[in-house]
Amino acid sequence: xxxxxxxxxxxxxxxxxxxxxxxxxxxxxxxxxxxxxxxxxxxxxxxxxxxxxxxxxxxxxxxxxxxxxxxxxxxxxxxxxxxxxxxxxxxxxxxxxxx
Amino acid sequence: xxxxxxxxxxxxxxxxxxxxxxxxxxxxxxxxxxxxxxxxxxxxxxxxxxxxxxxxxxxxxxxxxxxxxxxxxxxxxxxxxxxxxxxxxxxxxxxxxxxxxxxxxxxxxxxxxxxxxxxxxxxxxxxxxxxxxxxxxxxxxxxxxxxxxxxxxxxxxxxxxxxxxxxxxxxxxxxxxxxxxxxxxxxxxxxxxxxxxxxxxxxxxxxxxxxxxxxxxxxxxxxxxxxxxxxxxxxxxxxxxxxxxxxxxxxxxxxxxxxxxxxxxxxxxxxxxxxxxxxxxxxxxxxxxxxxxxxxxxxxxxxxxxxxxxxxxxxxxxxxxxxxx
Numbered sequence: 001x002x003x004x005x006x007x008x009x010x011x012x013x014x015x016x017x018x019x020x021x022x023x024x025x026x027x028x029x030x031x032x033x034x035x036x037x038x039x040x041x042x043x044x045x046x047x048x049x050x051x052x053x054x055x056x057x058x059x060x061x062x063x064x065x066x067x068x069x070x071x072x073x074x075x076x077x078x079x080x081x082x083x084x085x086x087x088x089x090x091x092x093x094x095x096x097x098x099x
Numbered sequence: 100x101x102x103x104x105x106x107x108x109x110x111x112x113x114x115x116x117x118x119x120x121x122x123x124x125x126x127x128x129x130x131x132x133x134x135x136x137x138x139x140x141x142x143x144x145x146x147x148x149x150x151x152x153x154x155x156x157x158x159x160x161x162x163x164x165x166x167x168x169x170x171x172x173x174x175x176x177x178x179x180x181x182x183x184x185x186x187x188x189x190x191x192x193x194x195x196x197x198x199x200x201x202x203x204x205x206x207x208x209x210x211x212x213x214x215x216x217x218x219x220x221x222x223x224x225x226x227x228x229x230x231x232x233x234x235x236x237x238x239x240x241x242x243x244x245x246x247x248x249x250x251x252x253x254x255x256x257x258x259x260x261x262x263x264x265x266x267x268x269x270x271x272x273x274x275x276x277x278x279x280x281x282x283x284x285x286x287x288x289x290x291x292x293x294x295x296x297x298x299x300x301x302x303x304x305x306x307x308x309x310x311x312x313x314x315x316x317x318x319x320x321x322x323x324x325x326x327x328x329x330x331x332x333x334x335x336x337x338x339x340x341x342x343x344x345x346x347x348x349x350x351x352x353x354x355x356x357x358x359x360x361x362x363x364x365x366x367x368x369x370x371x372x373x374x375x376x377x378x379x380x381x382x383x384x385x386x387x388x389x390x391x392x393x394x395x396x397x398x399x400x401x402x403x404x405x406x407x408x409x410x411x412x413x414x415x416x417x418x419x420x421x422x423x424x
Contacts (some may be wrong), residue, residue: 090402
């Protein structure tokens with residue numbers, strides 16, 4: 001089992017069905033069921049597809065709610081250059097505020 | 100006495116408890132959970148709204164929907180079945196039969212819209228138009244060429260992903276546009292069900308494409324990539340003409356083209372390729388994005404810079420059995 005021992009932001013895909021069920025991948029659930037891992041989680045970035053309507057990148061919301069951390073960003077599929085820029089910039093600012 | 104008969108190959112019985120690829124069961128479960136029929140959507144609530152469209156707007160809408168019907172018909176009767184002989188697991192074949200059937204449901208849905216909202220003569224005229232429109236016929240032919248039995252399994256998959264993740268969107272734009280103007284909102288609900296299905300189809304076939312590609316040499320992968328981008332360019336050129344011929348008269352062509360670029364990039368991403376169109380060309384009208392994923396943007400996310408505070412989700416549906424905290 002993967003163990004994370006410093007603060008981290010989780011980047012995860014989303015796999016929900018038409019009603020939001022099953023959005024968080026089993027492997028991610030197993031990882032977050034570990035209390036030590038969860039204690040280091042600071043935020044979540046979720047990828048998804050707007051074709052899923054209101055459940056776009058739903059895994060981000062589910063994890064944010066379960067673990068009481070913010071959704072920092074969402075992007076579609078593999079992301080665009082703009083997404084990459086925003087995440088790089090955003091992460092820098094985010095860790096500055098955390099420290 | 101022995102009776103001699105020609106040997107017929109009997110397929111292996113499909114055992115869903117012995118998977119070669121877990122993705123097959125995952126997608127089977129998604130697709131079956133997402134199953135729907137047009138009767139579920141109260142289309143008759145759009146009758147009054149339909150009457151507020153001009154004759155020109157009505158004709159455009161019916162034509163767009165017959166164009167979509169044609170693509171769904173191709174995918175139902177030719178596209179998905181053409182992928183079956185290339186399936187590498189029996190479960191993949193089963194998933195493809197589901198995909199094929201849902202394409203028939205999609206094609207059937209447009210006729211439900213027609214019978215609820217439109218005059219038979221207008222619909223008949225549009226079906227005649229769809230069988231004659233040069234752009235619609237040209238893009239159909241390009242795809243069908245690749246579905247030919249002699250085409251390579253991977254090129255068939257590329258064509259299939261381009262149909263499901265790119266070609267539909269010149270049509271899907273219009274019900275999203277009406278929905279953003281609070282028109283034909285029930286029809287838009289039905290179209291969103293189709294859009295959701297197409298995302299799973301494009302993802303799954305793109306996934307199978309990427310898996311199959313792993314066995315190829317670098318040179319073979321490059322040849323396929325050149326083919327894919329070449330086909331995308333050819334389809335894009337036709338889509339531009341198609342879009343202009345339909346949307347010029349209502350002044351929406353440029354808006355539709357942004358949506359085409361955005362979806363072309365997503366189709367390429369399904370195949371594991373990089374984007375073709377730069378971000379500036381993919382700035383989809385926010386009203387269309389909001390119609391595509393209603394309520395998804397009610398909270399701003401932090402890095403976009405548009406919101407002032409973090410979002411911590413409220414209660415959401417989860418599979419609580421899986422979470423042990």
